[in-house]
Amino acid sequence: MPTSRPELCIVMPAYNEEGCIKDVVKKWISAIDGLGLESGLLIVVNDGSKDRTGAMLDEAAKTYPKLVVVHQTNGGHGKALRTAYDKAVELGAQWVFHVDSDDQFDSAELAILWNKRSQSNFILGFRRDRHDAFHRLVITRILRVLNFVLFGSWLRDSNIPFRLIQGDYLKILLGHINPTVFAPNIFLAVLAARDGQDLMAIPITHRERETGTVSIVRWRLIKACLRCVRELIDFRLALPSALKDIKAQRAALNLRGR
Secondary structure, three states: OOOOOOOEEEEEEEOOOOOOHHHHHHHHHHHHHHOOOOOEEEEEEEEOOOOOHHHHHHHHHHHOOOEEEEEEOOOOHHHHHHHHHHHHHHOOOOEEEEEOOOOOEOHHHHHHHHOOHHHOOEEEEEEOOOOOOHHHHHHHHHHHHHHHHHHOOOOOOOOOOEEEEEHHHHHHHHOOOOOOOOOHHHHHHHHHHHOOOOOOOEEEOEOOOOOOOOOOOHHHHHHHHHHHHHHHHHHHHHHHHHHHHHHHHHHHOOOOOO
8 A cells, every 4th residue: 555645546436347347457557557657546446246346356456556445335336436535535645536347438538637637626527429228318417407407507427437536625525525425426526516616528438338237227216316316405505605615625725716
């Protein structure tokens, strides 16, 4: 484990991805190396997988010193992502990049966001041609409108697992988000947008899933969406004081702002 702050931590929740996790780890470790960094880590949180994902990650960690594996009981994508973010903050990451473990993104495109990091504390991609089921595309459109109505922010792809966040800024934002929320990425994007960050909305490649299965479907997906809507409405009430605190904390750390 590094004794100094890693320049970059890639965080990745994983659940039942034995069909691709070995290749995914290799690709994203290579992506870190491709940036020419002195220090970088890939943090993978195994969210209680029922297949061989956990064992395969432990085996891969013997080969890749830059791989950090965290195991937890199954709590869902949001909880696994929050665990990964918290781990990156604990390690003092200078920058944190989130991507999922389903191999639907091109690791070479990390460099596109990385090369723009001097322009914003929080950079989002958006799925240029999204390869997901129709109902998920509809939910994304509804979420886009909901974010605009509740928060006045038009976020094209607020929940995308392809984002780069300055580490100290991420720590500030996480301090204003309930650790149990279903979709922390939405809350992070809303806070950053309302704090005046240029999220950029950079188009990136999205591929069809070739292995594994989507874990939240049909009625479970509807329930998850309703939960997320309730959490966002509650969050709207706390937003003014949260933004005031974020601005003060950001200024104290001399992080760029509006």
